[in-house]
Amino acid sequence: MSSLQVEELCVAYGKIQALRGISLQVPSGRICALVGANGAGKTTALNAICGLRPLVGGRVLLDGRDIAAVPPHDRVTLGLVQVPEGRRIFGRLTVAENLAMGAFRRRAMRSELQADLDEVLTLFPRLRERMAQLSGTLSGGEQQMLAMGRAMMAKPSLLLLDEPSMGLAPRLVDQIFETVTAINRLGVTVLLVEQNAFMALEIAETAYVLQSGEVVLSGTGAALIDSEAVQEAYLG
Template identity: 55%
Template sequence: MSGQPLLSVRDLTVNYGHVNAVRGIDLDLAAGEITTLVGANGAGKSTTLMALSGLVKKAGGSVQFDGRDITSLAPHKIVASGLVQVAEGRATLTTLSVRENLELGAYTRSDGAAARARDIEHVYSLFPRLAERAAQMAGSLSGGEQQMLAIGRALMAKPRLLLLDEPSMGLAPIIVQDIFRTLRRINAEGLTIFLVEQNVKQALKLAQRAYVIENGQVVLQGSGAELLGDPRVQAAYLGH
């Protein structure tokens, strides 16, 4: 990686009681790239993301974002700094409309209604179904539409780094293709993405850089293409 990473994680450790969920991992994310973290269920992927977002307590280690130490920042301050997470399970506000969900995504911003309205239109251009359903309650959307809304709401916070936790979970393959195509597009527009994903093949095809985590430790790293072709990854995750 040339130059200073946008996100630099050193010796990150997270414990749940006596369980070491994440055990001293190092990660570097380059600005403008898609990086993925893949591994089996229970390997520590989601815990890693939640620790970066400040949603679970770190037992040790440091997190630097754009040269600033955010290790101990509160979650809302981490969002305000430009690091925004789309949670596993989508977590849309089901009794609010699509548009209200999107407006809430901008709660940390102070750049005025016109800028926010422009960004809502941009989200609608990324996900035309959300425009069609702008006045509908979020709870009435399909799973795929809720995932689109969760991503759109996160984009409304104007992130510089978007964390995504299992965006394909429970969705039909055609919807997954749609969502991955949109992730490629928003990355091409300049947004850095850190993706945790159970669909290892899709994730490695999408990502420029990849890490494999097992039992809370990074065991392999390289480009997405390198790991896609690695016999160990193929045997463990791709059924080859």
């Protein structure tokens, strides 16, 4: 399990300041939620943490190590793995091939990879039935399961999830959030970005509310659910 510390993170798109010095901590072994409305900067924050967006200022510390200069693919090797918004699976590859791609950068024995695959298929039993199917023909819920399963094949110690419930039916949303908690119980630290604030705060031990590129509230998930300001702004 890894811990994450973000200090005074600043990101800009040209002259537009997308993140204005945000700071947050994700303790080892915890689920942390980052919630906010569309355009608040949630995805930008994850991409900056993963190295997909350059920093204007601030630091990203993984287990106390500053990784701001570490390339994105090497951050994966360090255990920092993202499930991107929109899933971004390889639609022309089979489910089995997508899962194998998740382990592309790992140097592990075949037996270890098989054990990890078995663990993924236990988390997502529906994928076991679809292993030979082209991923582009899966339902939206199945594609989200595949995206999460592919990330787990990279053996993350810190998993970043970007809007895992987006576009899913309510029944599948419940299932996805149950799986997030199951992944955490396996020993993976989780940073969860969600517009569905209520669901995210229910499972998060710590949480941050992002608004216009700034952290405006933070606390335990339970405390933020009970916050009148959060309820009015995000929960209705």
